[in-house]
Amino acid sequence: MNAVRIAVGSTRRPKLLAVEEAVRGFAGNLSGLAPEITGYEVDSGVGHTPQSREELMCGARQRAEALSRRLQDCSPTTGFFVGLEGGLDVVMENGIHRIFLESWAYVSNGARGHFGCSGSVELPETLAKEVLVRRMELSAAIDRFAGEVGIRDGQGTWGVLTCNLISRQESFRLAVVAAFAPFYNTKMYRPATAAGA
Secondary structure (H helix, E strand, C coil): CCEEEEEECCCCHHHHHHHHHHHHHHHHHHCCCEEEEEECCCCCCCCCCCCCHHHHHHHHHHHHHHHHHHHCCCCCCCCEEEEEEEEEEEEEECCEEEEEEEEEEEEECCCCEEEEEEEEEECCHHHHHHHHCCCCCHHHHHHHHHCCCCHHHCCHHHHHHCCCCCCHHHHHHHHHHHHHHHHHCCCCCCCCCCCCC
16 A cells, blocks of 8 residues: 655654654545655744744744755655644733643645644743743753653653643644644535535
8 A cells, every 4th residue: 555655844752653643543534545654854943932823833834844845856755744833822811921832733735734733731930931031942941840851752841731631742633633634624624616605
């Protein structure tokens, strides 16, 4: 059986496993082909810890687009390019700044692309200050905050804040499932003219 190649803009294990797990759930609806997932290091073009939804979306898109440019002349062809970006969304609510951790995905087939997002979890004030005021990278801040090392490559900040009920991998899995929806659920995402609108 042939494989549909999926390129991921990261070589980090939680991100690659998130894509693998997500695709396993809808692969039959995607193309009927076995997925072949490969990670590549690409630059997001945004800061080390994005601090807005716009920056998160931009980073995810730019990773996928960088992959598309990098692999455009490769054979066999790549079916999908996946960009993943995690970071913060700062919002004002009832006069108070609330800081949320989010995971975003952008999936492109080279012609069109779509976004997906995990849920959000609010950061404790102390951790938020480390990142936003002292400009510490979130991965370093969470290690210091939790008194551990290498959290980013394991449970992630998500795991620390939710007592491992939601891991970093799971947050990215949800984002990937959502971003791929227009590709595996084509009936619901057909163009407006085809839908009779």
